[in-house]
Amino acid sequence: MANSPSLLAPGIRQLRLSRQQLRPPLAGSPGDAVRHLLAVQAQEFPYARWTVAQRTSGSTAAVVEQDVADGTILRTHILRPTWHFVHKEDLGWLMGLSHDRLHQGNQGMYRRTGVDEEAAARSGRILAAAVAGGAHKTREELAASLDQAGLPSKGLGFVYHLMHAEISGILVSGAPVRSAGGALKQTYALFEERVTGRFAGPLTGPEREHALGQLALRYFGSRGPATVKDCSAWSGLTMKDVKLGLHVAADLAPGALAAVSVDDLDFYLPSADAEALGALPVPNGSTPPRVDLIQCFDEYVMGYSQSRHYLGGTAPYLPEDNGPMHVVLLDGRLAGWWRHSFTGGACELDVRMNTPATKEEQAALEAEAARYGTFLGLETTVKLL
Structure with missing residues (x-):
C-alpha cells in the first residue's frame, strides 16, 4: 500500500531541497x-x-x-x-x-x-x-x-x-x-x-545506452525522489528511454539508486535517501522557518511534472495583473511570489505572500533578501504587496 502523503510529503520536499543543493552541503562553485x-x-x-x-x-x-x-x-x-x-x-x-x-x-x-x-x-x-x-x-x-x-x-x-x-x-x-x-x-x-568532449551528431547503440544511464544517475541523484514521468518531461526523452536509462544505471553504479512507492507512484532516489525518507522529522514550528527566493523556472519547480504538486501550489505561472511571478518557498513549500526592480543603484524586492507572514517568517524573508543583496552587490529592501 502506498504511504500517506500527509506523512511523507514533507520528507520528499526535504530530500529534494538537499539533493538540489538548496540546503547544505552546498556546491563549491x-x-x-x-x-x-x-x-x-x-x-x-x-x-x-x-x-x-x-x-x-x-x-x-x-x-x-x-x-x-x-x-x-x-x-x-x-x-x-x-x-x-x-x-x-x-x-x-x-x-x-x-x-x-x-x-x-x-x-x-x-x-x-x-x-x-x-x-x-x-x-x-x-x-x-x-x-x-x-x-x-x-x-x-x-x-x-x-x-x-x-x-x-x-x-x-x-x-x-x-x-x-x-x-x-x-x-x-x-x-x-x-x-x-x-x-x-x-x-x-x-x-x-x-565544449569539452567530442560531438559528432546523435548518439547510437551502446554509446546512447551509456548516456541514458548517465542521465538517469545524474537526474535522480540530484532531484530524487522523482518519477520516470518527471524525468521524461524534464529531459525531453521518452519514458521508454528513461526506463532503459535506469536499467543501465543499475549496471554502471550498482545500488546507487532505489525505488520507493509513495501515493501510488514509483519514485527513484539515491539509496541512502530511501532509507531515511520515513524517518525525516516533520517541521513543527520548533525550529526557525526558512525562506528561499527561487526563480519560477528553478529546477526545484521545473525538475518535476507528475510530482510537482509536492511543491504545495501551482508554478510556474504568468500573473494576469503584472504581479510577481517568481517563487517564495517557506520550508520548501510554495508560500508566495516575488520579483526584483532597480532604482538609484539599489534593489527592491516586491513580495506577495499567500498568507500574512508571522514575525519569524518576516525575519526569514529579510535574511534571504539580504543574501540576494550580497549576491547582487546592492542594498536590497523588501516591499510586501
Missing part, C-alpha cells in the same frame, strides 16, 4: 552546481545566475558571469528545448543524446520559417565562420552576417536558424559583453572551441 544538476533552465539570465549562486557558499552575480564568460558554464538550447546552463564537460554527450528529438520537435517551425536542409547548411557555414577563432558575436552581429548573405536576420526565421546551429553543434554561448548603457548582452561562440 557555480560550475560545480551546474555540473551537479546536469542542466539548469536559464531563459531569464539575470534570475538564472541566482539559481546557480544560491546553491553555493556566497557566489556573487559577477562570479557566475565569469564562469559563463570563460566557458565553464555554457548556455544553449537543450532538452525540451529551452535555454539551459550546462557544464562544458557535459554538453557534448548531452547534445548527442538530445540532438534527434530536438530537431524532430522543431520540424514544424523549420517548415514554417523555411529552415530546410539546404538553408540550414548554408547558414551554419556562415555562422561558424563569423565566430571562428574566438570571435564571439552578439545576436545583432550574427543577424548582420546572415542579412549580407540574403538569409533571415530577424523574426522567427532568424531565431530558428540560430537554434538549428546550436542543436547541430555549431554555435554555443560565448562571453557576455556590456553594452554602452551597461546592460549585459549574450554572445555566441563556436561550439567546438568551447
Whole structure:
C-alpha cells in the first residue's frame, strides 16, 4: 500500500531541497552546481545566475558571469528545448543524446520559417565562420552576417536558424559583453572551441545506452525522489528511454539508486535517501522557518511534472495583473511570489505572500533578501504587496 502523503510529503520536499543543493552541503562553485544538476533552465539570465549562486557558499552575480564568460558554464538550447546552463564537460554527450528529438520537435517551425536542409547548411557555414577563432558575436552581429548573405536576420526565421546551429553543434554561448548603457548582452561562440568532449551528431547503440544511464544517475541523484514521468518531461526523452536509462544505471553504479512507492507512484532516489525518507522529522514550528527566493523556472519547480504538486501550489505561472511571478518557498513549500526592480543603484524586492507572514517568517524573508543583496552587490529592501 502506498504511504500517506500527509506523512511523507514533507520528507520528499526535504530530500529534494538537499539533493538540489538548496540546503547544505552546498556546491563549491557555480560550475560545480551546474555540473551537479546536469542542466539548469536559464531563459531569464539575470534570475538564472541566482539559481546557480544560491546553491553555493556566497557566489556573487559577477562570479557566475565569469564562469559563463570563460566557458565553464555554457548556455544553449537543450532538452525540451529551452535555454539551459550546462557544464562544458557535459554538453557534448548531452547534445548527442538530445540532438534527434530536438530537431524532430522543431520540424514544424523549420517548415514554417523555411529552415530546410539546404538553408540550414548554408547558414551554419556562415555562422561558424563569423565566430571562428574566438570571435564571439552578439545576436545583432550574427543577424548582420546572415542579412549580407540574403538569409533571415530577424523574426522567427532568424531565431530558428540560430537554434538549428546550436542543436547541430555549431554555435554555443560565448562571453557576455556590456553594452554602452551597461546592460549585459549574450554572445555566441563556436561550439567546438568551447565544449569539452567530442560531438559528432546523435548518439547510437551502446554509446546512447551509456548516456541514458548517465542521465538517469545524474537526474535522480540530484532531484530524487522523482518519477520516470518527471524525468521524461524534464529531459525531453521518452519514458521508454528513461526506463532503459535506469536499467543501465543499475549496471554502471550498482545500488546507487532505489525505488520507493509513495501515493501510488514509483519514485527513484539515491539509496541512502530511501532509507531515511520515513524517518525525516516533520517541521513543527520548533525550529526557525526558512525562506528561499527561487526563480519560477528553478529546477526545484521545473525538475518535476507528475510530482510537482509536492511543491504545495501551482508554478510556474504568468500573473494576469503584472504581479510577481517568481517563487517564495517557506520550508520548501510554495508560500508566495516575488520579483526584483532597480532604482538609484539599489534593489527592491516586491513580495506577495499567500498568507500574512508571522514575525519569524518576516525575519526569514529579510535574511534571504539580504543574501540576494550580497549576491547582487546592492542594498536590497523588501516591499510586501
